Amino acid sequence: GENVEQHPSTLSVQEGDSAVIKCTYSDSASNYFPWYKQELGKRPQLIIDIRSNVGEKKDQRIAVTLNKTAKHFSLHITETQPEDSAVYFCAAAGANQAGTALIFGKGTTLSVSS
Amino acid sequence: DAGITQSPRHKVTETGTPVTLRCHQTENHRYMYWYRQDPGHGLRLIHYSYGVKDTDKGEVSDGYSVSRSKTEDFLLTLESATSSQTSVYFCAISDGRQNEKLFFGSGTQLSVL
Numbered sequence: 001g002e003n004v005e006q007h008p009s010t011l012s013v014q015e016g017d018s019a020v021i022k023c024t025y026s027d028s029a030s031n032y033f034p035w036y037k038q039e040l041g042k043r044p045q046l047i048i049d050i051r052s053n054v055g056e057k058k059d060q061r062i063a064v065t066l067n068k069t070a071k072h073f074s075l076h077i078t079e080t081q082p083e084d085s086a087v088y089f090c091a092a093a094g095a096n097q098a099g100t101a102l103i104f105g106k107g108t109t110l111s112v113s114s
Numbered sequence: 115d116a117g118i119t120q121s122p123r124h125k126v127t128e129t130g131t132p133v134t135l136r137c138h139q140t141e142n143h144r145y146m147y148w149y150r151q152d153p154g155h156g157l158r159l160i161h162y163s164y165g166v167k168d169t170d171k172g173e174v175s176d177g178y179s180v181s182r183s184k185t186e187d188f189l190l191t192l193e194s195a196t197s198s199q200t201s202v203y204f205c206a207i208s209d210g211r212q213n214e215k216l217f218f219g220s221g222t223q224l225s226v227l
Contacts, residue, residue, distance in 0.1 A: 001173070006156075032214050043204065043218040044157065089156055093214055101147065101172060102216060106156035 002027040004092050006105025013080050015114045023090035023105050024072040032093035033066060033073045034102065039086045047088075048075070080112045117141050120205050120219040127226055133192040135222050137205030139185075145208045146188040147216065148172075148180065150201040157204065163188055195226040 003026040013019050025033075034049035050057045050064045050073065057064050061080075066073040077084055087109050091102040117140030127133050137146060147162040149172075159172030161180040169180050177199065179191045192199055202223050206216040 034215070036216075043220055044216075045218070046215050049215070091157075101159055101162050101170070102214065103159060103173065104149075104157040106154065 002030055002092050002103040004090060004103050004105040006090050006108060008108060009106065010109045010111070012111045012113065015080060015082060015112055017080055019077045019080050019084070019110055019112075021075045021088055021090065021108045021110075022072060023074070023092075024070075025092040025103075026071070027092065028068075028071065030092040032102075033064070034091050035062075035064060035075050036089045036091065036104075037086045038089065038107075044089060077110075080110075082112050082114050085110055085112045118205060118207055118217055118219045120203075120222050122222060123220065124223045125225070127195050127224070129196055129226055130194050133195050133224065133226075135190045135203055135205075135224070137188045137190070137207075137219060139188075139207050141207060141209070141217075142185060143207040143209045143217075144185075145210065146182065147206040147208075148178075148188070148190045149204045149206060150174065150199075151204060151221075152201050160190065160203075192224075192226075195224075197226050200224060200226045 006023045031052040036044040037047045038044040050066050061078045063076045087107045089104045089107045091104045119138045121136045148160040149157045158174045163169045163182040181189045202221045204221045205219040
């Protein structure tokens with residue numbers, strides 16, 4: 001089945017810096033790659049996603065890039081702010097005949113200090 | 115937020131007892147999922163459902179069973195709870211293969227003593 005590796009596990013940046021989180025996946029059939037943000041004590045929420053027919057997607061200060069050949073994708077956050085502090089999870093869709101079941105990476109704890 | 119409710123929100127139980135967690139949705143979404151979240155392990159898929167009475171195993175299904183007798187309810191049962199099943203359990207829903215966006219419930223904190 002699908003396996004998703006995520007790095008780094010923790011990331012500390014200064015406010016205004018950029019942050020990059022990287023993930024690799026194992027199943028070449030996976031075609032959907034979302035990123036979720038989880039604030040302390042809250043539920044995970046989708047912040048951005050990308051499909052395999054697209055190489056890059058942006059939404060204001062966040063962007064995701066996908067390299068299908070290398071089977072890796074990355075989250076880029078620019079001009080970080082203290083409210084970006086959270087745990088970020090990447091995921092890949094383990095597509096099968098019954099639909100898609102997301103397999104998540106282990107998460108990255110991002111701390112943005114002012 | 116999507117209409118998804120988990121119950122109970124917190125539960126403490128003893129080793130060896132059966133436990134059932136409930137996920138209820140009002141969105142009429144086809145797909146429902148159970149994940150567990152543990153420090154250092156992220157979110158791990160336990161079981162999921164792609165329709166009434168249609169379920170499949172996830173990454174960590176041993177010791178868990180599920181049932182879905184109607185669209186809105188997805189039950190997770192720990193047949194004989196163990197301390198290793200102490201975790202936060204999240205239910206999630208999505209509306210189909212063309213829209214895999216997951217909406218998560220608020221989670222259930224389960225402690226097995």
